[in-house]
Each structure stands twice: as structure tokens, then as C-alpha cells.
Amino acid sequence: MWLYAARRVLFTIPIGLGVTIICFALIYLAPGDPVQSLLPPDATANDIAQLKHYYGLDKPIPVQYILWLGHALTGDLGISIQTNRPVTDEVWRALGNTVSIATISAVLAMIIALGLGIVAATNIGGWADRLATAIAVFGVSVPTFWLAVVLVIVFAVQLGVLPATGMGSKGSNTFSWFEWSEARYAVLPIVAMTLTPLGILMRTTRASLADILSQDFIQTLRAKGLSETAVIRHAIANALPQILAMFGLQLGYLIGGSILIETIFTWPGTGFLLNKAILTRDIPLLQGTILVLAMAFVGINLIVDLIQTLVDPRIKRI
Amino acid sequence: MSDIPADAVRLAQAAPTAHRVRGYWSAVWNRLRYDYVTLLFLALIVLIVLSAIFAPYLAPLDPNKSSMASRLKPILYKSFILGTDEQGRDILSRLIWGGRTSLLMGIAPVFVATIVGGFFGVLAGYAGGKLNSAIMRTMDVFFAFPSVLLAVAISGSLGSGLINQMITLTIVLIPPICRVAETATTQVRTMDFIDAARASGASTASILVRHVLVNVLSPVFVYSSTLVSASILLASGLSFLGLGVSPPTPDWGLMLSTLRQSIYVQPLVCALPGVTILVTSIAFNLVSDGLRQAMDVKA
Numbered sequence: 001m002w003l004y005a006a007r008r009v010l011f012t013i014p015i016g017l018g019v020t021i022i023c024f025a026l027i028y029l030a031p032g033d034p035v036q037s038l039l040p041p042d043a044t045a046n047d048i049a050q051l052k053h054y055y056g057l058d059k060p061i062p063v064q065y066i067l068w069l070g071h072a073l074t075g076d077l078g079i080s081i082q083t084n085r086p087v088t089d090e091v092w093r094a095l096g097n098t099v100s101i102a103t104i105s106a107v108l109a110m111i112i113a114l115g116l117g118i119v120a121a122t123n124i125g126g127w128a129d130r131l132a133t134a135i136a137v138f139g140v141s142v143p144t145f146w147l148a149v150v151l152v153i154v155f156a157v158q159l160g161v162l163p164a165t166g167m168g169s170k171g172s173n174t175f176s177w178f179e180w181s182e183a184r185y186a187v188l189p190i191v192a193m194t195l196t197p198l199g200i201l202m203r204t205t206r207a208s209l210a211d212i213l214s215q216d217f218i219q220t221l222r223a224k225g226l227s228e229t230a231v232i233r234h235a236i237a238n239a240l241p242q243i244l245a246m247f248g249l250q251l252g253y254l255i256g257g258s259i260l261i262e263t264i265f266t267w268p269g270t271g272f273l274l275n276k277a278i279l280t281r282d283i284p285l286l287q288g289t290i291l292v293l294a295m296a297f298v299g300i301n302l303i304v305d306l307i308q309t310l311v312d313p314r315i316k317r318i
Numbered sequence: 319m320s321d322i323p324a325d326a327v328r329l330a331q332a333a334p335t336a337h338r339v340r341g342y343w344s345a346v347w348n349r350l351r352y353d354y355v356t357l358l359f360l361a362l363i364v365l366i367v368l369s370a371i372f373a374p375y376l377a378p379l380d381p382n383k384s385s386m387a388s389r390l391k392p393i394l395y396k397s398f399i400l401g402t403d404e405q406g407r408d409i410l411s412r413l414i415w416g417g418r419t420s421l422l423m424g425i426a427p428v429f430v431a432t433i434v435g436g437f438f439g440v441l442a443g444y445a446g447g448k449l450n451s452a453i454m455r456t457m458d459v460f461f462a463f464p465s466v467l468l469a470v471a472i473s474g475s476l477g478s479g480l481i482n483q484m485i486t487l488t489i490v491l492i493p494p495i496c497r498v499a500e501t502a503t504t505q506v507r508t509m510d511f512i513d514a515a516r517a518s519g520a521s522t523a524s525i526l527v528r529h530v531l532v533n534v535l536s537p538v539f540v541y542s543s544t545l546v547s548a549s550i551l552l553a554s555g556l557s558f559l560g561l562g563v564s565p566p567t568p569d570w571g572l573m574l575s576t577l578r579q580s581i582y583v584q585p586l587v588c589a590l591p592g593v594t595i596l597v598t599s600i601a602f603n604l605v606s607d608g609l610r611q612a613m614d615v616k617a
Contacts, residue, residue, distance in 0.1 A: 018459030022471075029475035141599040143551050143571075145558050146592025149578055153585040257466030260555050264578070275559060278474040290471045298462045 005306055012302050019298060020072065023291040024065050030283055077288030082280045087288035090273060095292065098262070098269030101186055102254035105193035110247050113198050117205025118232065124210060132202055139199020145260040148192040152264070155188060162187055165266040189265045193258070197250035204246045208239040241312040248304030252297040349612040356608025359601040366598055370417030381411040381568050403577055409587060413594055416568035419480065420595070423553030423562075424546045424602070427487035432542045435492040439499025440534055444507055444526060454500060460493040469552055473561040483562050487549055498541045502534040536613050543606035547599040554595050570595050 059067070071077070077087035120132035156164035163185050212218065212235045221231050255270075262271035270289055277286040350356060369376055403409055442453040460468065469490050476482040506512065507530065515525050556562050557571030565572065573591040581588045 014455065015458055015462050018456075019462050022459065022463075026471055026475040029472065030477070137600060137603060141547060141551075141596060141603050143554055143574075143592055143595045143599070145555060146574060146589070146595060149574065149581065149592060150589055153581050153589065157582055157585055253464045253466070256464030259466065259470055260558060263559065274470055274474070278470070278559060278561065281477075283475065286471070286474050290467060293467055294463050297464055297467070301462075
């Protein structure tokens with residue numbers, strides 16, 4: 001198992017390098033001269049020369065990549081055009097806000113999906129199964145940004161019970177999860193984020209549980225007189241690794257794909273930062289944020305894979 | 319599969335003439351015929367597609383004619399059946415016209431990505447070895463991005479516009495299709511009938527087209543059909559962020575984005591473009607689910 005873990009970690013390195021190549025290439029995807037997209041339009045000739053030297057843009061592209069990678073590895077992701085602050089600082093501040101609501105949403109989705117999935121898998125074809133399946137189809141099909149707008153219409157505009165946008169009454173610096181007057185700002189973003197992973201996790205739970213419940217060893221458990229709850233507990237234990245893998249994937253999707261939700265709720269996370277970068281064509285900020293988010297996704301996948309080998313004794317991958 | 323050619327040995331025996339082997343596609347159709355949910359939503363998709371195609375004849379009003387006097391009117395206001403937007407344009411007409419860009423964004427990128435991704439997947443699966451590693455490890459790098467993030471990264475760098483949006487979606491959709499095609503091809507390649515075909519002197523091209531492709535096509539097709547709804551959602555998300563078509567052109571995601579400013583004035587009207595996206599997306603999801611069951615492909 002340790003050998004497998006080591007191999008899995010080693011395997012992540014080329015993937016990580018590939019991610020940096022794609023992020024590096026983003027500057028060249030942007031129309032126009034890369035120097036132009038790295039600097040404000042009113043930059044002087046001196047600024048341009050300085051920047052070219054700083055990034056080594058006068059050198060061939062592979063050398064540029066190595067230089068850029070060196071900067072990135074030491075935590076230097078460049079300077080934001082708009083705010084003139086280091087991109088690393090901007091991303092680091094925003095990342096916590098995104099990870100907190102994404103994690104809460106993913107855990108919430110997991111808990112509800114487990115409950116619904118168990119009910120559905122033990123009553124295949126029944127009304128509970130149909131209801132759960134309908135929720136899953138809705139969750140997968142709904143445009144999350146539209147759901148977010150509808151939530152704002154219902155709970156902020158019509159009922160007026162929850163705030164529509166922002167993070168806390170005095171901005172994100174004084175935000176606290178332990179005071180309702182502040183934490184209530186996070187309720188609508190979390191609800192909007194939960195539905196899609198809920199649908200997908202529900203589907204996975206139902207499918208894998210139903211599959212396991214039809215296997216022979218379940219018959220054996222019943223035959224030796226175990227109660228139905230104990231049988232289901234065995235089935236869940238068997239389905240858990242698969243559900244866990246999907247949970248990790250969904251958590252990664254929420255952290256990396258939070259741009260729409262955060263834009264609608266003006267939640268100051270990485271997605272909001274990305275939207276700001278797109279609107280102002282702040283390419284260094286865009287590039288840096290995407291690099292950090294993609295690396296976070298790779299990291300989460302690695303951790304989930306390693307946890308899976310720990311919880312599932314059947315995995316003897318060498 | 320029923321496309322096994324009758325061989326000489328069997329022909330020499332009394333050929334079973336009364337027994338007519340039913341083809342794969344006729345079996346699929348037979349299963350689909352009794353799946354009323356799938357048929358109902360298939361009809362809905364046909365309706366949405368037709369309304370987008372015949373938009374010039376169906377839309378009651380000019381989708382781009384604005385009027386300061388009738389801004390943000392409610393549903394059933396005068397001749398505006400579904401109300402008006404922030405520039406006094408007819409919502410119903412804009413929804414019908416908007417179907418053109420939104421459906422195009424759901425279908426065209428999936429189509430192109432199926433051809434490109436399918437090609438590389440079959441190539442990787444059939445060739446195996448180093449070529450397989452080269453293609454599939456490249457795809458793995460793209461899998462290291464959540465799809466929304468990859469779309470935002472490419473689209474945000476390329477800038478807005480219809481063509482850029484299509485390029486973005488196609489790039490995002492290629493890796494998953496490629497992986498499905500590669501898995502299916504690898505499975506087929508090791509089967510006995512491929513060896514038999516090779517032993518009987520069939521050329522590589524003929525094996526690929528007549529034996530591999532035929533068997534890879536249905537799983538890839540079913541998988542691609544599940545991506546149409548995802549592509550529509552992704553495209554409307556990009557339009558919502560201002561990375562799609564430019565403003566006067568009607569587009570569901572863009573309409574939702576501009577109407578969002580007016581939720582305090584006309585909440586019901588503002589929710590309409592989203593409802594349209596939701597209904598279309600549910601329809602494509604349910605139809606692809608039905609197709610998967612009818613074609614008996616394991617996901």
C-alpha cells in the first residue's frame with residue numbers, strides 16, 4: 001500500500017507540471033502582445049523594458065517558461081495590473097473564503113445525498129426513489145447561477161429574511177461564522193452551491209448501494225439473521241470508497257468552479273477574483289488564480305485517492 | 319451484435335429461413351418506443367430546436383426593438399406575452415431567437431469534440447504503447463482542471479465572442495470524450511473477432527472502420543449526448559460572465575445576466591431565461607438517460 005501511495009504521489013508531479021504549462025500558455029492565448037496584456041495600457045517604454053527583463057520575455061519561450069515556473073514555485077505569481085499588489089497575496093486572501101463555503105456545501109450535500117440515496121436504494125421503484133431521482137435530475141440540470149438568482153428573489157427580495165449579497169455587514173474582514181448576524185450572509189451562497197453536488201452524490205450513492213445490495217453476500221447476511229439496518233450498514237461500508245471518491249471530486253469542482261455563485265453573491269473568494277480579472281482583463285491575476293485553483297484540485301484528488309487506499313482494504317494496487 | 323456474416327458451414331446446413339434476426343437498431347427502437355418519458359422530452363427538444371430554426375416566423379415581435387416607454391413590463395402586458403426587459407424589448411421573442419445561439423453552443427461543440435476526441439481516443443486505444451501514453455497523459459493534464467475553471471481560463475484569456483466561446487467549449491469537451499473512446503477501443507481491440515479479421519487478411523483501415531468503429535460508436539455517442547446539457551449550462555455560464563456573444567444578440571445566459579440587475583422590479587420576468595435553460599437542460603439530460611438505457615450501454 002505504501003508503494004502504491006508513493007507511486008501515486010510521484011504520478012502527480014508530471015500532472016502538476018502539465019498544469020503549469022497550460023497556465024503559462026494562457027498569456028499567449030490572450031490576443032495581442034503578452035507584454036501588453038501584462039501591463040496597463042498607459043505603461044511607459046521604461047516600464048515595458050523593465051517588465052520584459054523581469055519576466056525574461058526577450059528570451060525564447062522554453063526559457064521564459066522555466067523562469068516563470070521558478071517564480072511561481074517560490075510563491076511569486078506576478079503583480080496584479082488592477083490593484084498593483086502581488087497576485088499571491090490576493091489569491092491567498094480569497095482562497096480561504098472559497099474553501100470555507102465550498103467545504104460546508106460539499107459536506108452538506110454528502111449528508112443529504114447519503115440519506116436520500118439510502119432511502120432510494122432500499123425502495124427501488126418506490127415513490128421515495130422517484131422523488132430522490134427527480135431531485136438528482138434537477139440538481140444536475142439546473143443552472144446554478146439561475147438558482148442563485150431565484151434564491152435572491154425569494155429570500156432577499158420577496159421575504160426579506162436573508163441578505164442578497166456580500167460577506168458580513170462590515171465587509172469580509174470582520175466576518176465571523178459564530179455570529180448569526182454575520183454568518184447569515186453565507187446561507188444563500190451555500191444553498192446555491194449544494195444542489196448540484198447533492199444531485200450527483202445522490203446518484204452515485206443510489207447506484208453503488210443498489211449494486212451492492214443485489215450481490216450474494218447480502219443474501220448471506222440476511223440468511224444468518226442480521227437485521228435490515230445491519231445489512232444496510234454493511235452495504236454502506238462497501239459503497240463508501242466509491243462515494244468518497246465522488247465527494248472529493250465534487251469538493252474540487254466547488255472550489256474551482258465557484259466563479260458564478262461568488263459573482264452573483266459578491267462573495268469575496270477566488271471565483272469573485274477570477275470574474276474581476278476577466279472584467280478588467282487582468283491577465284496576471286487570472287493566470288495566478290487559475291494556477292492555484294488547479295493545483296488545489298490536483299491536491300484534493302491526490303488526498304482522496306490516498307484516503308481511499310486507507311479505508312478500502314480491497315485496494316491492493318501495487 | 320447481429321452483424322456476424324453467415325459462414326459457409328452454416329449455409330451448407332439447412333439455413334433457418336423463417337427466423338429473421340432483429341438488428342441492433344431495431345431492438346433499440348423497440349425499447350425506446352415504450353419509454354414514454356424519453357419520447358415526451360425528445361418531442362420537447364424537437365419543438366425547442368424547431369422554434370429556434372423558425373425564429374423569424376415564430377417570434378411575435380422584433381427581438382432587438384427597444385422602447386423606453388415599455389421597459390420592464392410584467393407578463394401579459396399589452397402585446398408582450400412574457401413581459402419586456404430593461405430596454406423594453408419583448409422577452410418571448412428574445413427567448414425564441416436566443417435559442418439559436420444557446421442551442422448552437424450545446425450541440426456544435428459536442429459534435430466537433432466527439433469527432434476530434436473520438437479520433438484521438440480510437441487512435442490511442444488501437445495503437446496502444448507509446449502513442450497511447452502520449453495522448454492519454456496529455457488528456458490527464460486537462461482532467462486536472464475542473465471543467466468550469468478550464469472554460470473560464472481559456473475563455474477569459476481568449477476574450478469574448480461566439481467563435482471564442484465555441485473553441486473554449488470544444489477544448490473542454492475533448493478530453494472526457496477521448497477517454498471514453500479510448501476505453502471502448504482498448505476493450506474491443508483485444509476481442510477474438512478482431513484477431514479473426516486480421517487473420518483473414520483484413521487491412522488495418524478496414525478493421526478500424528468495419529469492426530472497431532462500429533463497436534466504439536454507441537458508447538461514445540451515448541456519452542456525448544450526456545454532454546449536450548452540460549455544454550448548454552457551461553455556455554450560458556460563460557455568457558452570464560460576459561464571455562459569450564456581444565450584447566444586442568439575444569442569448570439565454572446573457573439575458574439572465576442583464577435582467578439580474580432588475581430583480582427588484584420584475585422578479586418573475588427575470589427568472590424566465592433561467593427557466594428556459596433549465597427546461598432545455600432537463601430535456602437533454604432525460605433523453606440521453608433514455609438513450610443509454612435503450613442502447614444498453616453501461617455508463
